[in-house]
Amino acid sequence: HAKQQGKNNYQLYSFSRDISSYKKYVLEKDMRKAIVNEDFEMYYQPQVEPGTGIIQGAEALIRWNHEEWGLVSPGEFIPLAEENHLIHNISDWVIKKVCLQLREWRDKDLTLRPIAINLSPIRFFKKGLVELVKQQLELHQIPAKYLEFEITESSLLKSEKGVLSTIAALKELGVKIAIDDFGTGHASMNYLREFQADTIKIDQVFIKSSDGQNKKDRAIVSSILHLAKGLDMKIVAEGVEEYDQLEFLKQKECDLIQGYLFSKPVPAEKFEQMLGTGYLKPTKQKLNKAPDK
Numbered sequence: 278h279a280k281q282q283g284k285n286n287y288q289l290y291s292f293s294r295d296i297s298s299y300k301k302y303v304l305e306k307d308m309r310k311a312i313v314n315e316d317f318e319m320y321y322q323p324q325v326e327p328g329t330g331i332i333q334g335a336e337a338l339i340r341w342n343h344e345e346w347g348l349v350s351p352g353e354f355i356p357l358a359e360e361n362h363l364i365h366n367i368s369d370w371v372i373k374k375v376c377l378q379l380r381e382w383r384d385k386d387l388t389l390r391p392i393a394i395n396l397s398p399i400r401f402f403k404k405g406l407v408e409l410v411k412q413q414l415e416l417h418q419i420p421a422k423y424l425e426f427e428i429t430e431s432s433l434l435k436s437e438k439g440v441l442s443t444i445a446a447l448k449e450l451g452v453k454i455a456i457d458d459f460g461t462g463h464a465s466m467n468y469l470r471e472f473q474a475d476t477i478k479i480d481q482v483f484i485k486s487s488d489g490q491n492k493k494d495r496a497i498v499s500s501i502l503h504l505a506k507g508l509d510m511k512i513v514a515e516g517v518e519e520y521d522q523l524e525f526l527k528q529k530e531c532d533l534i535q536g537y538l539f540s541k542p543v544p545a546e547k548f549e550q551m552l553g554t555g556y557l558k559p560t561k562q563k564l565n566k567a568p569d570k
């Protein structure tokens with residue numbers, strides 16, 4: 278019996294591996310074309326004040342609408358793009374797209390809010406980033422304070438020198454810097470001293486904890502909030518899905534909330550409507566709904 282089960286397990290395993298390597302092959306093959314065809318789209322997830330729901334910003338999150346696979350998550354194709362170096366084209370497209378979007382919103386007389394862009398460490402370390410950002414801001418006459426670049430804690434660890442000078446140059450332009458997925462990347466307190474980041478984004482794992490971990494996670498979140506306050510940094514909590522999480526974060530004076538409780542990432546037109554209204558109300562999402570659609 279055990280032998281039979283082992284055999285079935287093996288078949289299941291190799292079957293799913295074949296599917297994923299086929300998908301990987303197709304995605305990789307189509308990525309170049311997707312950039313040219315604009316099969317990518319930016320979604321925006323609002324960041325709101327916990328007490329009032331006032332929208333103070335958004336994170337720009339890329340989506341790929343693939344003809345065979347449908348909406349592909351960035352968690353799937355960004356790592357591929359980092360392997361095959363198309364991440365440079367994609368990153369530059371994202372920067373241009375977001376700057377253009379800010380210009381369009383400004384032209385419609387909407388109150389602009391800072392938009393956060395995720396930056397792959399691979400693009401971060403290549404030349405020309407600062408020049409591109411400067412050029413795009415000038416092209417669209419967008420004040421630099423409306424852009425924030427999110428860099429993960431783990432990528433900060435890779436090359437201290439390169440990171441520091443690029444961050445300094447970006448800050449010189451006036452754009453903001455956020456440390457993404459904070460608490461998961463093993464950065465030491467020394468990094469918080471060295472990097473001139475404006476914002477800390479607490480990783481979702483500490484926010485939406487399982488019951489058993491709840492007490493520990495709340496202690497961790499409290500201390501990160503306390504630390505950020507002392508360092509004069511803004512704090513964004515990611516992955517807020519529940520009212521009690523919001524209540525806790527409000528009580529602890531967390532600056533901004535980003536999570537499904539207020540909104541999933543939405544297409545630009547939808548975010549534009551939200552900007553027009555200016556605030557959001559917390560609403561619990563139904564379970565088992567496909568994320569981000």
Ligand code: C2E
Binds near residue numbers: 350
């Ligand atoms: P991230 O930067 O940590 O982005 C937050 C992720 O959490 C997003 O997933 C967002 O949809 C999801 N999220 C937000 N609130 C909630 C919530 O309440 N519950 C749950 N379950 N999830 C929530 P997404 O959009 O799939 O992006 C995944 C990752 O892909 C991002 O993680 C980021 O690392 C990367 N990524 C996304 N867009 C870009 C991009 O334009 N460039 C680069 N280089 N990376 C990107």
Ligand code: MG
Binds near residue numbers: 336395427457
């Ligand atoms: Mg991010």
Ligand code: MG
Binds near residue numbers: 478515
């Ligand atoms: Mg994050």
Ligand code: MG
Binds near residue numbers: 458
């Ligand atoms: Mg993440």
